[in-house]
Amino acid sequence: MTAVTQSDSTILIIDDNADTIRLLSAMVRGQARVLFATNGAAGIDIARLQRPQLILLDVEMAGMDGFAVCDVIRRDPALRSSAIIFVTAQSSPEAEIACLDAGAVDFIPKPLNAAVVQARVRTHLRLQAALATLDGLAHQDGLTGLFNRRHFDSQLATEFARHRRHGMPLGLALVDVDHFKLYNDQYGHQQGDACLKAVAGAIREGARRPGELAARYGGEEFVVLLPNTRREELLTYGDWLCSRVTMLDLPHPTAPTAPAVTISVGLCSMLPAEGDTPEALLHKADMALYEAKAAGRNRGVVAGPD
Ligand SMILES: [Mg+2]
Known part of the structure; x- marks a missing residue:
């Protein structure tokens, strides 16, 4: 294995012939x-x-041929985003169709032609970059750049199951901007959007633990998932x-709480047991958020240990 760093992209050449590897490497190493x-x-x-x-x-x-390798790669969810281009001396239409049917995105004929190889590779690197974007x-909230609700929901389900398996406490914080309707009434929706972006930035840059995930939950509501976090750690x-x-x-001159934008936060930590659901965790955090609002806003309330 060797590496020639040229860009953010990586190409893997799998070939049982060292000369072909050398030739192909020389052709694509600029890309x-x-x-x-x-x-x-x-x-x-x-x-x-x-x-x-x-x-x-x-x-x-020899041994495992390209089709067998392709089959393993296409079945592995972790490798789904790698595009395969077959390189083959079989240049009949049937052979080409067989390659595409196997799940390859393209086909490069042997003997290798540098211009053809570079053009195909360039095209597919561009497509791969576009797909990644x-x-x-698809997982991002358009306004704030935080993760969106859909991504959060799927991560919550995954993390909940993982924490149950490992017997770890999962923490969650629900954040709501105080008196946001009054803010929009005062300044208009464009300024309201700017306010949400600023609050999202403060939440994102406040991430302290590995694996912490902040998302926009809805309108002026945000949520932070806090892996392996005990109730005591949420208190502050x-x-x-x-x-x-x-x-x-x-x-925010018209807000009864303070003359500036504030938030309220409902927090909880749960050691997920058999039969517990992510919805129960969300519900507990929501109840704590309600308490924070009722107690005067601009504060965090942690749900009881029960
Ligand atoms: Mg070969």
């Missing part, structure tokens, strides 16, 4: 970082570790988030 493997099993291992955007896969290999956007976190937003110092 991406290049890795290689001389047999299918090693190639699959490298693909799992390095997640290349593109795999140039020799069809005719779309994939990111809510008020700390409130202080971060207060420090933004966004004027």
Whole structure:
């Protein structure tokens, strides 16, 4: 395995012929970082570790051939985002169709032609970059750049199951901007959007733990998922988030709470047991948020240990 760093993209060449690897590497090394493997099993291992955007896969290999490698890669959810281009001396239409049917995105004929190889690789690296961008956007809230509700819901389900398996406490904070309707009435929706962006920024930059996930939950509501976090660790976190937003110092003269934008935070931590659901965790946080509002806003309230 070798590496030539040229861009953010990685190409993996799997071929049982060292000369072909040398030739292909020389052709594409200006376009991406290049890795290689001389047999299918090693190639699959490298693909799992390095997640290349593109795999140039020799069809005719001793032992595990290109089709068998392609089949393993296409079935592995972790490798789904790697695109495969077959490289083969079989240039009949039937052979080409067989490659595409196997799940490859394209086909490069041997003997190799530098211009053809570079054009195909360039096209598919661009497509891969575009797909990655779309994939990111699908999980993002357009206004604030935080994760969106859909992504949060799926991560909550995953993390809830993982914390139950490992017997770890899962923390959650529900954040609501205080008197946001009054803010919009005073300043208009455009300024309201700017306020939400600023609050989202304060929440995002307040992330302190590995794996913490902040999302826009709805209108002026945000949510933070806090992996492996005990109730005691949440006691200061809510008020700390409130202080971060207060420090933004966004004027809100018509708010009864304070003359600046503030938030209320409902927090809870749960050691998920058999039969517990993510909805129960959300419900507890929501009740705590209600308490924070009732107690005068601009504060965090942690749900009881029960
Ligand atoms: Mg070969």
